[in-house]
Amino acid sequence: MTTDDCIIIGGGPAGLTAAIYLARYHLRVRLFDSGSSRAAMIPCTRNHAGYPEGVAGKDLLALMLQQAEKYGVHRQPVRVDKLARDDDGFVIETAQGGFRARAVLLATGVVNHRPAHLLPEVHDPALERGLLRYCPVCDGYEVTDKKVGVIGTGEHGAREALFLRSFTRDVTLIAPEVEHALDPACAAKLDEAGIARVNGPCGNYAIEREQLAFDTARGRMAFDSVYPALGSRIRSHLAIEAGARATDVGCLEVDDHQRTSIPGLFAAGDVVKGLDQISHAMGEAGVAATTIRNMLSEQQPLWR
Numbered sequence: 001m002t003t004d005d006c007i008i009i010g011g012g013p014a015g016l017t018a019a020i021y022l023a024r025y026h027l028r029v030r031l032f033d034s035g036s037s038r039a040a041m042i043p044c045t046r047n048h049a050g051y052p053e054g055v056a057g058k059d060l061l062a063l064m065l066q067q068a069e070k071y072g073v074h075r076q077p078v079r080v081d082k083l084a085r086d087d088d089g090f091v092i093e094t095a096q097g098g099f100r101a102r103a104v105l106l107a108t109g110v111v112n113h114r115p116a117h118l119l120p121e122v123h124d125p126a127l128e129r130g131l132l133r134y135c136p137v138c139d140g141y142e143v144t145d146k147k148v149g150v151i152g153t154g155e156h157g158a159r160e161a162l163f164l165r166s167f168t169r170d171v172t173l174i175a176p177e178v179e180h181a182l183d184p185a186c187a188a189k190l191d192e193a194g195i196a197r198v199n200g201p202c203g204n205y206a207i208e209r210e211q212l213a214f215d216t217a218r219g220r221m222a223f224d225s226v227y228p229a230l231g232s233r234i235r236s237h238l239a240i241e242a243g244a245r246a247t248d249v250g251c252l253e254v255d256d257h258q259r260t261s262i263p264g265l266f267a268a269g270d271v272v273k274g275l276d277q278i279s280h281a282m283g284e285a286g287v288a289a290t291t292i293r294n295m296l297s298e299q300q301p302l303w304r
């Protein structure tokens, strides 16, 4: 089995940025990607700098992949099933066999929890038309002065609703399952901001007259845009199983150079605690790639 300089797990904005940097450092890089980047869900990002008219997430990923390929990195559409460290570096297991590397970058991202009972045949067109949104930091501007629903409760739901209140006066927080679970301080903040509260359960979703409509305890309601605030699953299990430290919710802990608690294992992008944004993922990946390059060069000179 040959040993690569670095294996990148994940081909979203973080993984692809690292691939471009590492290949341009003349390192031997392998990129595995199971093909479910959150960026591919973005109909058109308008807050990513450099694209005044916005850019579709899939187009941005295609351009980044094209750039990585130009320097010799090929995306292998394969899921990594296991990661382990031994005396010589890392061993990676996939359905296509085992691979070795001196360093590994984990850029596996997160998966947003979707509202229960929201079927793909409604979810996907609603997402495409901006009736359903997952990231107020990214696209709160697009709902300025619109009628907005937030599906969520507790501190997380309240925080998202309050964040959106600076874009529009018309924000309703709807509990996903039954009644709201809000402590008095949270409830007081919502009241102060004029955010309406409605109990669940939510169901029977449909696109009606260019709004996303669904049943609630108060009857059928419809919104120009709906934000689920239901948390996410952090795809950090490979690193955690290998012994890396993570927060309670599973975000990988890294230092200022994107090093995890396992020597030689780095992490960048949404899988790390931080602002879940393309620019942040790219920045972390640039830092990680350069630190990987410097670490490998200390182990063995990288003379041309």
Ligand SMILES: Cc1cc2nc3c(=O)[nH]c(=O)nc-3n(C[C@H](O)[C@H](O)[C@H](O)COP(=O)(O)OP(=O)(O)OC[C@H]3O[C@@H](n4cnc5c(N)ncnc54)[C@H](O)[C@@H]3O)c2cc1C
Residues within 6 Å of the ligand: 009, 010, 011, 012, 013, 014, 015, 032, 033, 034, 035, 036, 037, 038, 039, 040, 041, 042, 043, 044, 045, 046, 047, 048, 078, 079, 080, 081, 107, 108, 109, 110, 112, 133, 134, 135, 138, 139, 235, 238, 268, 269, 270, 271, 276, 277, 278, 279, 281
């Ligand atoms: C609807 C929506 C709109 C958004 N809009 C914006 C926006 O306008 N602006 C903005 O900055 N951000 C936006 N975001 C957030 C942005 O998409 C993410 O911050 C960004 O994609 C994070 O990049 P990443 O590389 O860390 O993870 P991802 O892009 O999620 O990529 C992770 C990759 O790792 C792969 N992977 C996971 N596990 C494995 C494994 N075991 N083996 C191999 N591969 C694996 C996945 O298949 C995936 O391709 C939006 C997100 C959503 C959902």
